[in-house]
Amino acid sequence: xGKTTLKTRPWCAFCGQDVGRxxxxxxxxxxxxxxxxxxxxxxxxxxPSGFNVGSAIVELLVHACGDNWxxxxxxxxxxxxxxxxxxDYDEVTHQVVEKRNLDGRIVxxxxxxxxxxxxVADLSTRFKEKEKSSAAQPGASKRKVQVEKTPDPKREKxxxxxxxxRVMVQxxxxxxxxxxxxxxxxxxxxxLRQLYEPDEEKRWAIARLIGEVCSRVATRKPGMVxxxxxLLFEACxxxxxxxxxxxxxxxxxxxxxxxxxGSFTRHLLAYIGDPLTRAEVLWxxxxxxxxxxxxxxxxxxxxxxxxLDSQVALVKGYMVRLLGRLQAKEVASKIRMMQEDxxxxxxxxxxxxxxxxxxxxxxxxxxxxxx
Numbered sequence: 124x125g126k127t128t129l130k131t132r133p134w135c136a137f138c139g140q141d142v143g144r145x146x147x148x149x150x151x152x153x154x155x156x157x158x159x160x161x162x163x164x165x166x167x168x169x170x171p172s173g174f175n176v177g178s179a180i181v182e183l184l185v186h187a188c189g190d191n192w193x194x195x196x197x198x199x200x201x202x203x204x205x206x207x208x209x210x211d212y213d214e215v216t217h218q219v220v221e222k223r224n225l226d227g228r229i230v231x232x233x234x235x236x237x238x239x240x241x242x243v244a245d246l247s248t249r250f251k252e253k254e255k256s257s258a259a260q261p262g263a264s265k266r267k268v269q270v271e272k273t274p275d276p277k278r279e280k281x282x283x284x285x286x287x288x289r290v291m292v293q294x295x296x297x298x299x300x301x302x303x304x305x306x307x308x309x310x311x312x313x314x315l316r317q318l319y320e321p322d323e324e325k326r327w328a329i330a331r332l333i334g335e336v337c338s339r340v341a342t343r344k345p346g347m348v349x350x351x352x353x354l355l356f357e358a359c360x361x362x363x364x365x366x367x368x369x370x371x372x373x374x375x376x377x378x379x380x381x382x383x384x385g386s387f388t389r390h391l392l393a394y395i396g397d398p399l400t401r402a403e404v405l406w407x408x409x410x411x412x413x414x415x416x417x418x419x420x421x422x423x424x425x426x427x428x429x430x431l432d433s434q435v436a437l438v439k440g441y442m443v444r445l446l447g448r449l450q451a452k453e454v455a456s457k458i459r460m461m462q463e464d465x466x467x468x469x470x471x472x473x474x475x476x477x478x479x480x481x482x483x484x485x486x487x488x489x490x491x492x493x494x
Contacts, residue, residue, distance in 0.1 A: 131219050135161040136207025136236040144217045145169045145234075148186075155344050156182050157214065165207075165238040171214045173231040178346025180206065183237045185345075196386035203243045207236040270342040274305050283307040285316065292317045292329060300336045304347065311337070311351045318368030324476055326368045331474025334375025341380050352376060352387055359394050370400050371471075374407025381415040389422045398435075405430070405441035406471065412448040419449060428454055431461075436468045440484050444470070447488025455492050461485040 132141045145157035145167060156168040156179055166187045168179045184195040184204070198204055211219050212232035220230045281287075283303050288310060291299045304310045314333055320326040337348045358369045373391065377384045391407055394400045405427070412419045430442045431454065443461065446454055464481035471477065 131221075133209055133212055133217065133219050133234055135163060135165055135167075136209055136234075137161070137163055137165045137205070137238050142167060142234075145214075155346065158182070158186050161236075163238070165236050167234050167236045169212065169214045169232060169234055171232045173210070173233040175346070176233075176235065177350055178344065179233075179235045180237065181346040181349050183235060187237055187239050192383050193386045196384075198239075198243065202240070204237050204239045207238075209234040209236070271301060271305075271339050273343075274302065280306040283310040283313055285313055288313040289317060292332060295328075295332060297332060297335050297339070300332075301339045304336065304340045305343070308344075308347060311340075311347060312354070315351070315354065315372075318372065320367070327371060327471045327476070328474040330368045330371035330375050333372050334379045337376045338379035341383055345383055348376065348380075349384070352384060356387075356390060359400065366400065370394060370403035370407055374403075374410050377407070377418075378410045378414055381411060381418055385411075385415060385418045388418045392422055392424075392426075395427065401430075402435070402437040402441055405438065405445055409441060409445035409448055412445060416449050419445070424449070431457060436466045436481065437470070439466075440468045440470055440479070440481055443481065443484045443488050447484075447491040450492050450494070452492055455489065458485050458488050458492070462489070 134140060135142050140162065142161050143159055145159035147157050156170060156175075159167050159169075161167065166183055168183050168186075170176070170179050181195075184198060185192055187204070188194040188198075200206065209219060210233050211221055211223050211230055212234045213220050213225055213230045214232050216225065218225075223230045281303055283306070287303070288300070290296075291303070292314070300310065300314065311333075314336065317329050318326060318333075320329060337351065341348045352373060355369045355373050358366045359373075370391070373387065377387055381388075388408070388411055391404050395404045408419050408424070424445075427442065428446070428451075430438055431446075433439045433442070443458060446458065462482050462485045464485065466481045467478070468480065469476050469478055470484075
């Protein structure tokens with residue numbers, strides 16, 4: 124038999140039985156990968172290009188966890204889940220083509236598989252049942268996120284380069300940047316280069332813009348944004364790399380989509396010990412806390428309370444701002460004593476500088492705490 128005829132139905136990488144054609148799930152409203160479920164408990168995703176393993180694994184983990192992003196981010200490979208893959212998969216005909224060529228068409232697709240370990244699978248099942256029960260109760264609602272429109276497949280896709288991205292950043296063209304991200308995945312990396320800006324005010328504005336762009340890109344390609352977050356954390360850790368704007372950008376992204384990337388919040392505390400990033404970490408935590416205070420309270424933020432005595436006005440100011448948004452009644456008396464402090468400082472809100480002082484921030488924090 125010639126090798127050209129070696130076409131077989133795809134099988135599960137774990138149990139070996141045939142698997143059905145993966146489908147794009149309407150309930151997810153992301154449409155990045157077609158997904159499927161095997162009878163053995165494994166889940167799988169089709170990647171026609173074979174180059175998007177990171178994004179596919181992210182979407183598979185979230186799917187396996189019943190769309191519980193926090194749970195998915197906490198899982199560890201081998202310890203909590205196993206992975207497998209079937210190569211030479213053709214999504215069009217739902218076949219494995221060993222010669223990687225079908226009627227003159229190159230086949231490079233991959234089926235990625237994940238199977239949760241038994242203890243994690245049980246936890247995921249209980250979460251799904253709880254979600255169904257909550258959804259059935261009157262008044263149950265979730266934050267609505269507007270999903271970006273599917274780009275016209277007939278349009279001519281644009282290629283990203285540093286000049287195009289720089290002009291879009293200067294024009295604050297969020298719409299253009301989102302479209303360019305869907306056309307060319309290197310757009311986000313090029314966008315990060317714009318953070319190498321010596322002007323502090325411009326750098327904060329760029330960080331805010333990246334957060335806005337990522338929140339919209341995440342509605343269809345969440346894996347792309349998660350890869351960017353990993354790059355930003357690496358930049359913060361690598362002493363040889365410039366981390367200008369990295370912490371601010373991380374905070375902006377998480378604050379825009381805490382439902383997806385909230386689990387990254389706790390990793391920000393790793394950079395609180397560095398005097399060069401301490402104020403920015405407190406800003407990021409405070410910005411996240413404005414929308415999801417529970418994400419910060421679930422960290423060991425109590426260790427930060429001593430920063431209320433910092434000699435650095437910016438650190439003290441952002442700490443007061445954070446504790447107010449956490450409604451930290453336990454430090455209300457100490458914050459109350461700071462109301463007459465007229466030490467001036469400049470903080471950033473929504474990418475814009477705000478002239479204020481410690482006393483004003485203390486009064487705003489007390490108002491939130493006493494609500």
